[in-house]
Amino acid sequence: MEAISSVLVQSLSDLEVVVVDDGSTDDTESAVCGLGDSRLRYMAKGNGGPGAARNFGIAQVAGKYLAFLDSDDLWPPNYLAVMVGRLEERRDFGGAYSAIRVFNGDGGVEETRVLGDRSGWIAADLFRRGFIWPSGSVFRSAVWKDFRFDEALNKTCEDGDAFLRLSLREQFLFVPESR
Numbered sequence: 001m002e003a004i005s006s007v008l009v010q011s012l013s014d015l016e017v018v019v020v021d022d023g024s025t026d027d028t029e030s031a032v033c034g035l036g037d038s039r040l041r042y043m044a045k046g047n048g049g050p051g052a053a054r055n056f057g058i059a060q061v062a063g064k065y066l067a068f069l070d071s072d073d074l075w076p077p078n079y080l081a082v083m084v085g086r087l088e089e090r091r092d093f094g095g096a097y098s099a100i101r102v103f104n105g106d107g108g109v110e111e112t113r114v115l116g117d118r119s120g121w122i123a124a125d126l127f128r129r130g131f132i133w134p135s136g137s138v139f140r141s142a143v144w145k146d147f148r149f150d151e152a153l154n155k156t157c158e159d160g161d162a163f164l165r166l167s168l169r170e171q172f173l174f175v176p177e178s179r
Contacts, residue, residue, distance in 0.1 A: 082175060095173070130160040
């Protein structure tokens with residue numbers, strides 16, 4: 001529920017939160033519906049793994065932008081405002097990505113991971129090393145219109161594969177100030 005709460009407190013409040021329950025057994029539905037926020041949409045599906053859950057969620061989104069947030073990740077309060085703002089300024093980019101912060105068990109920042117800091121056509125860089133995390137990226141929804149995660153790769157780099165394939169079609173913007 002912390003992940004959802006980190007979305008609901010975003011300074012960019014005009015948003016829709018699609019919670020995809022990929023076959024959980026922890027009563028996610030009651031917890032989500034108990035929050036009573038009209039911006040939340042709970043969607044359940046049978047367990048199919050991360051790629052299938054992301055594809056299911058993509059099909060539900062109606063807004064101009066799309067972002068992924070895994071249940072074990074959090075966004076700082078201005079994350080979406082910064083990312084969307086930068087994409088609004090740079091309409092030639094299909095998506096934006098940022099560094100991520102890794103927290104230790106005590107809640108302190110263990111490290112900030114910046115494996116890539118390039119903007120533009122980044123496919124060659126992604127071939128060398130993946131550096132875009134799903135929870136650290138925001139996209140124009142239009143880029144996903146005819147594009148999906150490869151569900152055959154579930155639990156084995158389906159995100160890296162998707163971002164690499166997408167980077168052949170779209171430019172990516174690195175946003176250092178979002179974290």
